[in-house]
Amino acid sequence: MEKHYRVVFVYPDGHIEEIQDQFAKGADALEYGNSLLAQVNSTEDVFQKGNYEDEFGEQKERIEPYFMVVEVKGKKLRLAYTSKGH
Numbered sequence: 001m002e003k004h005y006r007v008v009f010v011y012p013d014g015h016i017e018e019i020q021d022q023f024a025k026g027a028d029a030l031e032y033g034n035s036l037l038a039q040v041n042s043t044e045d046v047f048q049k050g051n052y053e054d055e056f057g058e059q060k061e062r063i064e065p066y067f068m069v070v071e072v073k074g075k076k077l078r079l080a081y082t083s084k085g086h
Helices: 026-046
Strands: 003-010 016-018 066-073 076-082
Touching (some): 003 026, 026 076
Antiparallel strands (some): 066 076
């Protein structure tokens, strides 16, 4: 059974995105996740770091963005890495 890796990203406003790219190597997924994290952090530095308004007009607190690398083997998923807390 062949395996691949996916990146799941959590943005500062709390929304979660599963990146559609598939990576043959975990190291490639990790590199992509780190690159995306750097881009998001750079973009956030341009804007005021504060609260966000959700789709219902409620104030949401900004969270620290992070990503996860998930190993996919058939229908089984395994968390291979998380940048949260690093």
